[in-house]
Amino acid sequence: MMDELVPRLAVLRALAADEHVTHAAESVGVPQPTVSRWLAALGTSLGAPVVVRSGRRVRLTRAGRLLCEAADRALATLEAGHRAAAEEVSPERGQVALGFLHLLGRSVVPALVSGFRESHPSVRFRLVQNSRQDILNHLVNGVVDLALVSPPPTDATFAHAVLREEELILVVPPGHRLAGRPSVRVAELAGEDFVGLEPGYGLRQITDDLCAEAGFTPTLAFEGQETETVRGLVAAGLGVALLPHADSPSGLPEIPLNPRAAREIALVWVADIPLPPAVRAFRDHALGV
Template sequence: MSHEKEDAQLAAELAPALALLGALAETANITRAAEVLGMPQPTASRRLAALAERVGAPLTVPAGRGVRLTKVGALLAASAERALTTLAGGLRQVRAEIDPERGRVVLGFLHLLGRSLVPELVRGFRASHPHVRFGLVQGSRQDVLDRLHGGEIDLALVSPPPADGALTTVVLAEEELFLAVPSGHRLAGRRRVRFAELAGDDFVLHEPGYGLRRITDELCAEAGFRPSVAFEGQESDTVRGLVAAGLGVALLTRFAPEPPAGVVELPLTPRVAREIALVWPAADPLTPAVRAFRDHVLEWPGSNGLEWSGEISGDPGDPR
């Protein structure tokens, strides 16, 4: 066994007794050290003797009516103090994390949802939980789901909802999607458009991994053609700007209160909509703060033109 492995094994064995060394460094008396730790004096003496035997050197020597640490004991006591300080800091973080009024929520979401939906949800929650902290993570649908699986985020707002048994999914709302075309496009004057009519057009698409890209690809496949990709982007505003420049058409959400100059939004027939879902790991327990925010989102009445639903899929049993 290497020295590193031996040291790691020894450290694991010594850990339960380190608090005793720290107390001895402060009190210089086994009886008082035992009182500080809330243990009987004989237990403290036996633990100290066992620790010295395992280390292979005396840790204390008599000093008057008390004891003093040997050089070996002082070295271990100093390490114990640092370790216990670190542990105490970790415990403070844990208490803050599990405090429903002072915990932290890491929310992942799609870029477009950060414009109004996420701020509205967070503002409404902070009205009754003013001390809860938030970490906000934006990204593509796939990036957000990967981070959710990896434990980097607690909850995610994504679209379309994932079909993943490891996740609990609540479909929150439905949002209609529109075809965005340049104002000079041949279809710009139409009241409604069928997707099959776009077979010969250039498309401005989101990059792979984004929900709107997946929906667009599926609609093209259903219509019997593969899209001619003129440009790819990450932000819907960038995609819309490229449409305004006459560089292609795109499937996008409605731009409120009205489309920017150079863009015409056309409803599709049959109607096309995307579902927005709240997602969290089915097997992992949620901290009180995360659970409180999740419940707030599920009870939110909805706005921003979204049709709020709240249908649970995935694991319907939620013991958290």
């Protein structure tokens, strides 16, 4: 049964991404007529079609999409198991798929990867940058093995360990009324326009939470996907921002928050899925740095 089912589920995954039967057939390495027969057989076994025609393409029905979602989870587990078995024989030739926030690609990720490669030179890395929520979704779906995010997730699906903490400060345009202050309370920012990251980014969540604790909802004049873009918008006088300290002098006034605020950067993995040897070795290295 599994010999028949697995390649058919792989076809469903390909169709969900591309909605093209020929491309799905090429991706699994079987003739197009075979794919058509498999789809018909799946529909017969379910008692409902899994795809419907939409012009020259096909799209998954609700039944097909439900089956595809289950296939994603099942095949991710199978793929992880296959990797683990292969790497058990030769762990030094494994691969680590690491997801992380854009900001962490400047210093945190290069330092961790280069340090690990000194003792594991043959392990390969696949690096994926995105927003916090997208990275956590990738982790659940098996796209990445480990994730570096902030703040750490509270969902029981995940296990995590905090690697470091970064202070958050207020960044304002030159000449701003608060520039030169020794510290500032978040509540004093209630009437300010903010510049920040888009929803789904960890720093945006932290900003929203700090403002909520201070009793107001921040007014976001501009939203971006990179902290350097946010700094540039602040420099142009378009708003204020809550950010980590700049890696290099930016020319913008930076004011500590009172009370102090910080963000935790955590390494995260799925709690109930065993990690392949190479991934486990990298996790242990990161936790020991």
